[in-house]
Amino acid sequence: MEAEKSIPHVVLIDGYIDDPAALGVPPYISPMIRAVAGAAVDAGGRVTYLSIDMLRQGHEIPDADVTVLLSGNTVPGKYLRSMPMSLKEIREYLPKMKGWKLIGGSSAYAPEAEGFDFRIHRDLAASLYDGMTGKEVGERFRTLDEWNRWMLLGADIVKEHQDFPQPLMVEIESYRGCHRYASGGCSFCIEPTKGKPLMRQPEDILAEAKKLRALGVCNIRVGGQTCIISYGSEDFSSGVPRPVPSKVRQLFEGLKALGFEHISVDNANPAVIATYPEESS
Numbered sequence: 001m002e003a004e005k006s007i008p009h010v011v012l013i014d015g016y017i018d019d020p021a022a023l024g025v026p027p028y029i030s031p032m033i034r035a036v037a038g039a040a041v042d043a044g045g046r047v048t049y050l051s052i053d054m055l056r057q058g059h060e061i062p063d064a065d066v067t068v069l070l071s072g073n074t075v076p077g078k079y080l081r082s083m084p085m086s087l088k089e090i091r092e093y094l095p096k097m098k099g100w101k102l103i104g105g106s107s108a109y110a111p112e113a114e115g116f117d118f119r120i121h122r123d124l125a126a127s128l129y130d131g132m133t134g135k136e137v138g139e140r141f142r143t144l145d146e147w148n149r150w151m152l153l154g155a156d157i158v159k160e161h162q163d164f165p166q167p168l169m170v171e172i173e174s175y176r177g178c179h180r181y182a183s184g185g186c187s188f189c190i191e192p193t194k195g196k197p198l199m200r201q202p203e204d205i206l207a208e209a210k211k212l213r214a215l216g217v218c219n220i221r222v223g224g225q226t227c228i229i230s231y232g233s234e235d236f237s238s239g240v241p242r243p244v245p246s247k248v249r250q251l252f253e254g255l256k257a258l259g260f261e262h263i264s265v266d267n268a269n270p271a272v273i274a275t276y277p278e279e280s281s
């Protein structure tokens, strides 16, 4: 008889992120932490989700084979409900984390992250998946197939968030990168470093949204992209793409049909609206 294979326990600590194209500070939950959960499940793990607010309230960090921290705010805002994990808190909680340890988000660049086994700058979900499946823990972006699969597999953690079901706002990503990537984009922004924009198809985003709705999610924001007007546009001839209104319409009509209480959007490039006013309206 074969020995029973143990299931690795992965503890995810959500220290919250606030990036140019993704928000995960409560009441928001970021797409990255859900992708990380999905990657862990896809690699055969079981996941425990803890937010920094749960730790602040006295939750212990459990035993784990892997502990993953997501933390950092590259575009700090004014937060009304909770604060992102501070560097002081990273120093405080790091000795309590078990197993091998990864950190992602902009805090991975901080000196306080030096005690982690891996400091991931590109895609925490992809690096975790590689480490759990016996590959080298390097820097790469997830493929489109992985992306869509992980958003479904990681959806369940929304129920563990302290703001579920209300007022939780689940941030959804439609694509990554910026159409201005070829020129290097704006000097302060990390999005052009992600290369040529990679679009998710409406049906894949809608499958994710349908699962979230079935779990009891009431509110979503399609905020995980650099310009929602440019969603679906494969026009890479300039940094100002011609919009494809039919794709945007397909996405939002599909989301509306799922019966969420609130659907909002974020991020639109004014240059696209000014150049293509008809397609943008």
Ligand code: SF4
Binding pocket: 020, 178, 179, 180, 184, 185, 186, 189, 190, 191, 192, 226, 269
């Ligand atoms: S236009 Fe592109 S490079 Fe400039 S801020 Fe927006 S996403 Fe970043």
